[in-house]
Amino acid sequence: MFSRNRNQHGYVLLGRGLAVSLPRDDEEVSVERPTEFFDAYLFDLDATIFLGDELLPGAARLVTELRRRGIPVRFLSNNATRAPSQYADKLTRLGLPTDVADIANTVATMTGWLLANHPGEVVFPIAEQPLVDALREAGIAISEDPGEIDVVVASYDRGFDYRKLQIAFDAIWFHERAILVATNPDRFCPFPGGRGEPDCAAIVAAIEACTGTKCVQTVGKPDPSMVTQALRGLDVDPARCLMVGDRLSTDIQMAVRAGMPSALTLTGDSDLDDVAAAAEADRPTWVLRRIDHLVPAAVWAELGWGDDSSD
Numbered sequence: 144m145f146s147r148n149r150n151q152h153g154y155v156l157l158g159r160g161l162a163v164s165l166p167r168d169d170e171e172v173s174v175e176r177p178t179e180f181f182d183a184y185l186f187d188l189d190a191t192i193f194l195g196d197e198l199l200p201g202a203a204r205l206v207t208e209l210r211r212r213g214i215p216v217r218f219l220s221n222n223a224t225r226a227p228s229q230y231a232d233k234l235t236r237l238g239l240p241t242d243v244a245d246i247a248n249t250v251a252t253m254t255g256w257l258l259a260n261h262p263g264e265v266v267f268p269i270a271e272q273p274l275v276d277a278l279r280e281a282g283i284a285i286s287e288d289p290g291e292i293d294v295v296v297a298s299y300d301r302g303f304d305y306r307k308l309q310i311a312f313d314a315i316w317f318h319e320r321a322i323l324v325a326t327n328p329d330r331f332c333p334f335p336g337g338r339g340e341p342d343c344a345a346i347v348a349a350i351e352a353c354t355g356t357k358c359v360q361t362v363g364k365p366d367p368s369m370v371t372q373a374l375r376g377l378d379v380d381p382a383r384c385l386m387v388g389d390r391l392s393t394d395i396q397m398a399v400r401a402g403m404p405s406a407l408t409l410t411g412d413s414d415l416d417d418v419a420a421a422a423e424a425d426r427p428t429w430v431l432r433r434i435d436h437l438v439p440a441a442v443w444a445e446l447g448w449g450d451d452s453s454d
């Protein structure tokens with residue numbers, strides 16, 4: 144059993160040499176953090192870079208500083224309700240000008256997976272418009288006729304209803320022809336104020352419950368195919384790239400599977416108790432209260448940065 148002890152410096156030791164800080168007398172103690180830069184950075188978006196329509200503290204100056212140093216930065220998201228171009232537009236609007244080529248999400252990974260693994264097959268996407276549009280643009284046949292559906296694709300779909308569940312049920316259970324796949328395993332999407340929206344896992348669970356079948360493939364994090372897509376065009380070793388995210392089960396688990404170092408931000412889904420409860424091999428390399436703690440402390444001093452900035 145794993146034990147948690149606060150040492151004389153205020154760190155909580157979590158094994159593997161991992162140390163994180165806890166608030167002490169309303170004051171944050173400094174964190175143990177990377178002492179050098181990596182060759183590239185992969186950032187989750189929801190609850191890591193932004194929450195709702197606001198960048199999280201430190202995100203803007205961190206990304207700006209990495210880019211100033213010429214270090215590649217890529218963003219990735221399990222969220223299929225937006226096309227990569229919409230994420231690029233959102234980051235740009237929030238003050239981080241971003242090219243669409245720097246975004247990887249499950250709209251692209253699901254489209255690529257279907258083309259590679261089920262060419263010519265008929266798909267029923269339980270999805271919002273960006274994924275439906277991407278499938279159509281890729282030439283993938285789409286149908287709502289359960290008698291001809293080969294693949295039911297579940298995703299984060301705020302238009303999910305009984306009609307769509309019936310079609311999936313008929314294609315999988317009655318006609319016994321369709322398989323069930325999913326864009327991502329997330330239970331909910333974090334929103335400001337501690338709220339959230341039910342995500343893809345809820346829709347997968349509904350279909351699994353009535354059909355008795357299991358989802359056979361998930362293409363979002365933690366599947367390492369997201370890393371491959373995010374690093375396309377970059378000649379970098381994943382072992383020298385840092386994956387940064389707020390969720391142990393997706394962001395950090397993908398890094399573990401891809402052989403990447405990782406950092407967990409405490410600005411979203413996973414907290415210190417979750418880290419403590421995780422198996423040692425599944426823990427992040429670092430845990431951060433502020434994402435800009437990824438910039439080594441020595442560079443903070445050079446830049447004159449403080450912990451109180453909301454940039």
Ligand SMILES: [Mg+2]
Pocket residue numbers: 187188189190191388389390411
């Ligand atoms: Mg997230």
